[in-house]
Amino acid sequence: MSPGGPPCNCVLCHDYGDRHRMDTFLLRTIVHISEYGWSVVLVQPERDRPGWAYTIGLWHSHRAPELAMFGADVYETEEILNTLGRASAAGAGPLDGERRPETVRGHDAVFRSVDARWYRPLFPGAVSFHRRPPLPFLQLVWPDDANAFPWDPDGKRTTQPWTWLPPAHHPPSPWLPR
Template sequence: MNDYERSVLRNVEEFGWHCTSVFESEDNNNDEPPFSYSVGLYHSFQQPEFIVFGLDPGVAHSIISICANKFEAGEQLDLEQHSYDLINNFPCVFVRVPRDRYYDYVYSALWFYAEEDFPLYQIVWPNKDGLFPWHPGSPESFRQWQPVLRQACDT
């Protein structure tokens, strides 16, 4: 086990979850968006893990932390509805991520859970005009910065 894996286990034990952030290095010409995801929410609270794209790691951690704090307090999130609790004045949508997409992004969660199945939802946020990546008129750059791992319908 390496230092990173030990830190994941320590954080899950102490806080009930861990946040992993993956972002482009400055020397990389890759246009892949940054993303952050949780590890341990399912283990600690029997709630889904979350992934969010295109945000600063600190902001993404704060958003996932709001979810974790609700779970720790015994509250639920209605994953079928917009949530206004995560970003002030903007609705977020939860999109269930198909299992075959886990291998593209959530390596630490796959390591942590080993053979155990766990649910993963993407937290999708709108742009400043209130458009989600699947809306007509949503800029291509926004859609690339926040890829939706499974197409959702806006309600």
């Protein structure tokens, strides 16, 4: 059972009657969350879309927002999300709108709340585990090598989605649902 009051809607806190039909991904996720408090899902790059990673279980275990990061090497991203997961477990997780120094490659990062319309296309594992989103999700937005964020005039606009916007208001990019 998750901390801090009533159970959440996840597959660990609520019996949906389908435990005998869970796939390997969900079973492995449950083991990671039971053992470590969260799991990090890596999504490899494909065609025109960079890779990304996201957490599952921070909400269940620590009532901290799930986290997502896009556009960097997925193994580097996994390390960053695990570092932030440990901070969340210690009660020092990021907040919406927060700017944290030296979070990615010595640069600051900004955390933005994810619009729930992005959950199914970008975080299907979290939807499968939590069953009844929305739940809090934050995107870690990081600057390019010139220290420009995606919204800056000189920032790279397609390496990271703008998940704080509804998909219908997102600028053209490979991130829009297909």
